[in-house]
Amino acid sequence: MRMRRLPIRPLAGLTTIGVLALAGCGTQTSGSTSDPGGPRADRTIRAQQVMRLTQAHQETGMTLLEGPVFDEDGRLLVVDVTAPAGAPKVLRVDVRKKTSEPVHTDDRGAYTSAQFSPYDGRIYLTDFAHGDIVSLAPDGSDPRTFFSGEVDGARMNPDDLAFDQEGNLYVSDSRGMSEGEARGRVVRIDRDGKDATVLVDGLAAPNGISFDADYRGLWFSELTQNRVSYLLLDAEGSVASRHTALRIDGGVAQTDSIAVDADGNLYQGLHGRPAMAIYSKNGERLATVEVPARAAEGLESATNVAITPGGTRAYMTVSGPDGGYLYAFDAPAEGVRQSNGG
Known part of the structure; x- marks a missing residue:
């Protein structure tokens, strides 16, 4: 998640600033073209507009x-990060x-993100501005604060989240973003919301x-370094090893949310360009998903994607001065x- 027209995402200031400065259709492919993740892409996937x-x-x-996720029906x-009080924040x-x-x-x-828990079936939302994680019943009722407070002496700015198979949460904590300081964390919260570990x-x-x-490890991106790292986890959910997996040469664009399909792609x-880069688990650049050129001028980010469970139709959240849109394309797998929410 990233907000518009700022070199870094000052989301930590959301409680004090008036304007937030955050972070479906057919498919066509073409030959080699410029790619945000490297010198040349193997192909371009043309996404088509579903709706504004x-x-x-x-x-x-x-x-x-942000945070597209399919329910059981x-x-x-979808969440709208910048929706004011009274306007729909989840649609x-x-x-x-x-x-x-x-x-x-x-x-x-x-x-800034949404996902259903495999443990209790509720919707979990990350509140970047206040450091909380909120849960809702599947129909949107019964809001509860699942987690709030400090982790190792500091409140979080939770951005995205991932669940393991037992329902424990793994959260990208973007604290330090507004100051441009490398103080961010990956935090594990047990499924009961009682214990949080950096x-x-x-x-x-x-x-x-x-x-x-x-479910052997975690991919995570760092917005202001344009890199993706891999954490290999042990049986207890702790870090066994860590390495930088990808360096994204994005130009004006920065690395936002991550999804993973059945083949591990x-x-x-x-953020900064309405496009999405697709890589294999071994770092091979497979494709770039682009919106049509005629629409790209009024759009500034393609934050996240949800791929239909068991299918290949992918729905990408795209936003900019022209509004917030869904675009669709056919995914490689x-x-x-892991490609449904977060």
């Missing part, structure tokens, strides 16, 4: 869609009918986070939990 979900809010001056939930979309309805709002949260610290605005296809969202 939101417009820039008068109160915040912008809109920013095949409807897509439910029928991608076939191209309709949407509000699910949740409040007067406080700036929600797995890695000293990170440069960590953003995207996802388990690999086998990484979908790296970009089927969707799994």
Whole structure:
């Protein structure tokens, strides 16, 4: 998640600034073209517009869609990070009918991701501005604060999250982002919300986070370093090893959220350009997902993607001055939990 027209994402200041300055259709492919992740891409995947979900809010001056996740009925939930109090902060979309309805709002949260827990089936939201993790019933009712407070003496700025198979949470904590300091962390919170452990610290605005296809380790991106790292985990969920896996040459674009499909391919969202880079688990650049050139001028980010579970239709959240949109394309492999929310 990333906000518009700022060199770094000053989300930590969301509680004090008036305008937040954060972080479906057919597919065409073409030959080699420029790619945000390297010198040349093998192919370009042309995403097609499904629908516009939101417009820039008068109160915040912008809109920013994030956290797409399918529910059990095949409807897509999306968060609007910059929605003001009273406006829908979580929306439910029928991608076939191209309709949407509000699910949740409040007067406080700036929600940057959404995902269903495999443990209790509730929707979990990260509130970047206040350091909380909030959960909702599947229909959007019964809001609860799942986790709040300090972790190792400092409050989080939770950005994205991933669940392991037992329902424990792994959170990218982007603290230090607004100051441009490498004070970010990856935090593990047990499924009861009682114990929180810092797995890695000293990170440069960590953003995207996802388990690999086998749940052996975590991929995470650092927004202000444009790199993706891999954490191999042990049986207790602690770090066994860590290495830099990808360096993204994004130019004006920065690394946003991450999704992983059934083949282990990484979908790296970009802020600063309405595009998404796809890599194999071995670092091979497979493709770049682009919106049509005629639409790209009014759009500034492609933050995240949800791939239909068991299918290959992918829905990408794209935002900019022209509004918040869903774009669709055909993914190289089927969707799994790791490509559905977070």
